[in-house]
Amino acid sequence: MFKLFKEIRETGDATVEYPFAPYEFPDGFRGKPEHNEKLCIACEACAIACPANAITMELSEDQSLITWNINYGRCIFCGRCQEVCPMFAIELTKEFELTVLNKADLGESCAYEVARCSCCGKPYAVKKEVDYVRNLLSKMGGPAATDIKKLDRCLDCRRLEDAEAFQLQARHRGEA
Amino acid sequence: MTAKKPVALRIGETHVQAVRDTFPGSVLDATWQAADQVTITVPTDMLPDVVEFLYYGRGGWLPNMVANDERPLHGCFALYYLLSMEESDKGFVVVRTEVDPATMEYPSVTPRVPACVWSEREAFDMFGLRAIGLPDERRLVLPDDWPDDLYPLRKDSMDYRHRPTPTTDVENYQFLYEGHAEETTQVPMGPLHITSDEPGHFRLFVDGEDIIDADYRLFYVHRGMEKVAEDRLSYDAVTFLADRICGICGNAHSVAYAESVEHAQGIEVPLRAQYIRSILLEVERLHSHLMNLGLVCHYCGFDTGFQHFFRVREKAMDLAVLLTGARKTYGLNLIGGVRRDILDDQKLATIKYVSELRNEVEALVDMLVSTANFESRTGGIGRLDPVIARDYSPVGPCVRGSGIGRDVRFDHPFDGYKFLVGMSARTHDGCDVQSRTLVRVEEFMDSLAMIEQWLDGAPQGPIQAEGWQYTPNKFALGYTEAPRGEDMHWAQVGDNQKCYRWRCKAATYSNWPVLRYMFRGNTIADAAIIVGSMDPCYSCTDRVTVVDVNKSTSTVLTKSQLESYCRRRTHSPLAGKGW
Numbered sequence: 001m002f003k004l005f006k007e008i009r010e011t012g013d014a015t016v017e018y019p020f021a022p023y024e025f026p027d028g029f030r031g032k033p034e035h036n037e038k039l040c041i042a043c044e045a046c047a048i049a050c051p052a053n054a055i056t057m058e059l060s061e062d063q064s065l066i067t068w069n070i071n072y073g074r075c076i077f078c079g080r081c082q083e084v085c086p087m088f089a090i091e092l093t094k095e096f097e098l099t100v101l102n103k104a105d106l107g108e109s110c111a112y113e114v115a116r117c118s119c120c121g122k123p124y125a126v127k128k129e130v131d132y133v134r135n136l137l138s139k140m141g142g143p144a145a146t147d148i149k150k151l152d153r154c155l156d157c158r159r160l161e162d163a164e165a166f167q168l169q170a171r172h173r174g175e176a
Numbered sequence: 177m178t179a180k181k182p183v184a185l186r187i188g189e190t191h192v193q194a195v196r197d198t199f200p201g202s203v204l205d206a207t208w209q210a211a212d213q214v215t216i217t218v219p220t221d222m223l224p225d226v227v228e229f230l231y232y233g234r235g236g237w238l239p240n241m242v243a244n245d246e247r248p249l250h251g252c253f254a255l256y257y258l259l260s261m262e263e264s265d266k267g268f269v270v271v272r273t274e275v276d277p278a279t280m281e282y283p284s285v286t287p288r289v290p291a292c293v294w295s296e297r298e299a300f301d302m303f304g305l306r307a308i309g310l311p312d313e314r315r316l317v318l319p320d321d322w323p324d325d326l327y328p329l330r331k332d333s334m335d336y337r338h339r340p341t342p343t344t345d346v347e348n349y350q351f352l353y354e355g356h357a358e359e360t361t362q363v364p365m366g367p368l369h370i371t372s373d374e375p376g377h378f379r380l381f382v383d384g385e386d387i388i389d390a391d392y393r394l395f396y397v398h399r400g401m402e403k404v405a406e407d408r409l410s411y412d413a414v415t416f417l418a419d420r421i422c423g424i425c426g427n428a429h430s431v432a433y434a435e436s437v438e439h440a441q442g443i444e445v446p447l448r449a450q451y452i453r454s455i456l457l458e459v460e461r462l463h464s465h466l467m468n469l470g471l472v473c474h475y476c477g478f479d480t481g482f483q484h485f486f487r488v489r490e491k492a493m494d495l496a497v498l499l500t501g502a503r504k505t506y507g508l509n510l511i512g513g514v515r516r517d518i519l520d521d522q523k524l525a526t527i528k529y530v531s532e533l534r535n536e537v538e539a540l541v542d543m544l545v546s547t548a549n550f551e552s553r554t555g556g557i558g559r560l561d562p563v564i565a566r567d568y569s570p571v572g573p574c575v576r577g578s579g580i581g582r583d584v585r586f587d588h589p590f591d592g593y594k595f596l597v598g599m600s601a602r603t604h605d606g607c608d609v610q611s612r613t614l615v616r617v618e619e620f621m622d623s624l625a626m627i628e629q630w631l632d633g634a635p636q637g638p639i640q641a642e643g644w645q646y647t648p649n650k651f652a653l654g655y656t657e658a659p660r661g662e663d664m665h666w667a668q669v670g671d672n673q674k675c676y677r678w679r680c681k682a683a684t685y686s687n688w689p690v691l692r693y694m695f696r697g698n699t700i701a702d703a704a705i706i707v708g709s710m711d712p713c714y715s716c717t718d719r720v721t722v723v724d725v726n727k728s729t730s731t732v733l734t735k736s737q738l739e740s741y742c743r744r745r746t747h748s749p750l751a752g753k754g755w
Contacts, residue, residue, distance in 0.1 A: 004480060004543050014487040028516070030501035051413035078416050078507040083515065092501075 025094050030077045032095040035070060035108065039089035042068055042112040042126040046081035046090055055081055063123040065111045072098050073106040117154035124154035187267035188214035191234055195226055198233075202226055209652040210439040212267035212588060215256070220282050223273045227257050228288040230271065235263025237569045237582065239655075239664040240681040241285075241295035243303045245331045247277055249649065253305055255282065257292070258653060258664060262587050268653055275305055284310040291569040294689055302329040312352065317395045320348050328403055329677075336400065336407040351379045354692075355388040382700060390695040394688065405678045411437060411669050414678060415509045418665070421680060423504060424467070427460045428658035429665070429680060430509040435590065436654030436667040437511050443644045445591075449513035451634035454592030455526075456506055456514075457656060458623040459499065462533065463492035464659030465620045468711045469544065472613050475705040476549040481540065488536045495529045498522060512641035523631050530624050541617050554610035558694045558706035561607065571686045572661025573619065574710050577612035579605030584657040592630045599626065609709040616711075649676065658683045660711050684712045701741050 016023065025031070047055045047068075054074035058067045081090045100106055115127040130151055137145045150158055192206050192214060202225075205217040218226050230236040236259035246254045252274040259269045275282045284307035285292045296307040297316035304327040307313075318328075321342035327333050334340075376396065381389040401421065405414045418433040419426040431453050438445055445453075470485030493503045499522060500506040508514045518526070544550055560570070560578045575582050583601035585593045602618040604611035651668035661683035670676035687710050694706050 003539070007484065007539065007543070008480070011484070011487065014490075026498050028501045029497060030507075051409065051416040076416060076420075076505070076507070077502065079501070079515075 025096075029094050029096075030079050030092045032072065032093050032098055033070065033075065033077070033079075033081055034091050034093045034095075035068070035110065036089045036091070037068075037110040039087045040068065040110070040112075041087055041089075041129040041132045042066055043086065043129055045084045045086065049080040049084040051078060051080065052076045059114070060111075064114055066114055066126055067109050067111045069107060069109040071107045073103070115152070117157055118152040119157040120154060122154050122156070186214070187212045187265060188261070188269050190265045191230060191236075191261055191267075191269050192216055194234060195229065198229055199225060209650070210442075213270065213439065213653055214267070215270040215272050217272045217274070220273050220275060223255075223257075223271065224283050224285045224288050227259070227271050227285045227292070230259050230261070230269055231289045231291070234261060236261050236269065238289060238291040239569065239571070239662060239686060240666070240679065241292055241299065242666045242677070242679040243295075243299035243305055243329075244668070244677045245303060245329065246274075248331055250274075251277065253277060253280070253303060255299065255305070256666065257285065258666065260584075260587065260662075262582065266587055268588070270653070280304055281306045281308050283308050286310050286312075290567045290689075291686075294685065301327070303327050304330070314350060314352075317398050319396075319398075320344060320346075328400065329406075336403045349377075349393050351391040351393070353381050353389055353391065355381055378703075380695065380700065380703060385699045385701070387695045387698050387700060387703065390692045392688070392691070402678050402680070405675050407674075409675070410673045411667075411675050412511050412673075414667075414675055415511065416507055418680065419505045419507050419509075422658075422682060424464050425460055425658035425660065425663070425683070426504065427456050427506045427509075428656045428663045429682070430506070431457060431591075432654040432656045432663045432665040433667060433678070433680065434509045434511055434654065435656070436652050436665045437669060438641075439652035439654060440650040440667065440669065441511075441644060441647060443512050443641050445513055445641055446638045447635050448517070448637045449639040449641075450591040451595075451630050452514045452516075452518055452639065453509070455518065455627055455630050455634075456496075456499065456508065457591075457658075458626050459492065459496050460506075461623045461659045462620065463489050463496065464711070465616045465623075466492060466537070468616055468659075468708070469541070469613065469620075471708050471711075472550075472554070472609075472705070473544055473547075475708050476544075476547065476553045478544065478547050478549060481544050481547070484540055488533065488540060491529055491533055491536075495526060498525055498529075510640065512644065513639045515639075517639055518631070518634070526631060527628065530627055534621065534624050537620060551610070553705060554613060554709075555606070555608060557609045557698060557702050558709055559607045559697070560690060560694050564690055564693045568690045569686055570661070570690045572657075572659070572683050572711075573612045573615040574661065574687050574690070576601060576603045576615045577609075577709075578607040579603050582662075584655050584662040588655065590655065592626075592634075595633060596626060596629060609705055612709045646673070651677075660684055661686060684710070687712065 042057070044057050047057045052074050054071050054076070056069045056071075058069060059065075060067065077092065079092045082092050098106070113127040114123040115125055115130050116122065117124050134148060134151050137148050137151075150161070153161070186208060188208070192203060195216065196203050199222060202218050202222045203216050204219065206214055208214050216226075227238075231238060238257065239260055240258050242256040242258065244254045244256065246252055255273050255275060257271040259271065261267055261269055273282065282305065284296055286296055286307065287309055293310070293312060294316060296310050297312065297314065299305045300307065300313070301315055301317045315322075321344045323340050323343050326340055377393040379391050380387050381391075401417060405417055409417060415430045415434050418429040421429045435445075437443075466485050466489035470482045470489065473479065473481030473485060496506065497503055499518060500508050500516065508516055560574065562578045562580060565575050565578050565580055571582060581601035581603045584590075586599070586601045589596075599622060602615050602622065604614050646669070648669060648671035651666065654665040654667065656663050663683055664681040666677075666679045668676045668678075691707070691710060694710070695703065698706060
């Protein structure tokens with residue numbers, strides 16, 4: 001019995017002051033994911049990886065804008081989005097107080113412009129993503145950048161173009 | 177002449193041969209899914225014989241039976257009786273049989289091996305497969321108001337979002353009474369008992385204060401996770417869903433699921449990832465066992481001890497945050513490895529936590545054991561007879577407290593457990609609440625030693641396997657020892673990057689069926705501590721309906737009444753109610 005009293009005395013206060021003092025977590029704590037819309041190129045990697053469907057992508061009706069959405073109510077704070085993001089545009093913070101008074105406040109979204117094919121005019125990819133690739137290729141230079149002009153065309157037009165070029169080449173070979 | 181080299185026997189080969197010798201012509205097919213797992217296909221009418229032979233004749237235990245709708249694959253339903261062979265030639269033997277979709281019937285194994293009872297009841301709920309001769313044909317999993325002809329896990333039955341219209345407004349579950357007192361009892365349907373965490377409905381059949389029998393209805397919060405996993409998630413996202421099966425031992429489920437897919441696909445998990453998985457499994461055991469020890473204090477009326485165990489437990493939670501980034505739902509498993517490494521400074525911090533935990537818990541346990549109430553409240557209470565245990569295959573500290581050393585970590589070593597030095601399963605043979613508690617105390621100390629061994633021994637290297645090929649329709653078992661006993665997952669992936677069938681068996685699923693035997697012969701005052709000693713996936717029974725078999729009256733006790741009676745043992749809540 002005395003041991004117990006001694007233990008109680010030695011322990012002192014076991015509780016912390018939270019919420020009247022901040023609660024600290026060690027590094028690597030998985031809290032609210034923070035999206036950096038400037039870095040994001042809307043490539044959709046996070047939306048595909050998200051096991052809980054908290055992150056979704058939605059195309060507007062006229063296909064001119066694509067919207068990146070996150071619903072913190074669905075989020076399970078696994079951090080898969082952070083792992084797969086090629087741009088480091090999403091990061092889990094230490095923030096854990098996500099209570100809101102209005103359900104709609106649990107979401108955040110961000111719209112990105114969709115690029116149209118210079119050939120047929122169909123929307124084919126997110127403009128920011130295309131710009132990012134163009135920038136990357138031009139910096140690399142060399143053989144990687146030879147097709148840089150084709151970037152503003154949709155997949156169908158590029159296929160058609162390749163097929164036509166191939167046909168032409170085959171015809172030349174036949175003549176030779 | 178070339179002498180034939182003797183071919184080394186594969187694990188499980190002796191069992192398969194024994195079945196062949198005893199029942200000629202019964203083994204239609206035998207295939208190995210992993211080094212220690214063999215599946216034999218037998219004709220449907222031989223099923224009870226073969227399972228009984230492997231169970232009682234060859235030292236098998238039955239964690240679970242998996243039903244599967246394989247009509248899209250070959251036109252039949254299939255049943256897989258999973259047997260864990262623990263005497264000789266340790267490994268897993270799965271007895272598979274096909275069920276004709278025209279009759280939907282198969283001979284029940286339960287009369288021969290009682291451990292099958294819950295699985296066979298569930299197979300009827302989910303697939304409509306009828307076990308002929310099953311003594312207890314009540315529903316198990318589905319609610320009373322579920323339509324009779326809707327079997328959710330059949331491939332052609334329903335979308336996972338479908339919510340059928342309730343068919344009845346009243347509870348019509350029949351509670352079974354197996355006692356011998358002559359008066360029959362009319363049992364009133366009480367309200368559902370939703371506690372803050374998990375609900376369940378207990379019915380104690382009593383004579384005065386003595387419990388003669390007990391029955392219970394669970395699965396009020398059945399979430400249909402298997403259906404969601406099969407329909408909506410891709411197979412590699414299910415590890416995160418498995419993390420959420422349980423708020424206490426989620427990581428054990430996550431690892432078990434990941435390993436079932438890895439075994440099926442033949443993925444070699446890097447050594448370092450195996451060590452990290454084991455460390456996290458033991459970290460989970462630390463906080464779970466501390467919680468149960470705290471609850472034992474609580475039920476013994478030693479609430480100061482309860483508070484102190486929970487204070488110390490907070491250190492185990494901090495350790496989890498440090499290593500995984502979350503207190504619970506670690507979410508660190510992917511198919512093929514883990515997502516986070518343990519860095520050097522984390523390793524040092526972990527070693528510090530471990531030594532603090534060891535000192536503090538040793539002191540607390542000392543106090544608990546020397547408390548006057550502890551001996552009298554736990555010794556000889558809630559006896560789990562080893563004979564009953566042999567019949568029903570319970571798991572974890574529950575069975576180890578009855579002198580049976582079943583522990584997946586040592587019976588079928590996996591991950592880091594393969595490399596442990598000088599450890600073995602802990603047992604006590606008092607068969608009572610006290611033994612189960614002492615098993616937990618010793619396992620807690622073992623867990624600390626294991627974590628230290630692994631932190632020292634973990635080799636450097638990658639933590640994710642890469643470059644493996646996805647093969648559809650392969651299946652295998654994954655298993656871990658969760659704090660409450662073995663978690664057994666059986667997973668088959670389909671040809672669409674999804675689980676074709678995922679069956680997860682939580683530890684307590686194996687333990688519930690023996691609870692009624694643990695209740696018998698005890699008094700109502702002991703009911704709470706008996707349930708608590710099982711460390712079930714919820715330890716508070718919100719309310720208990722008590723039925724006096726001699727007077728045919730019933731009354732409903734609240735959780736707080738029952739708990740306070742459990743602690744003080746005076747002022748029976750039944751007094752003054754005509755009892």
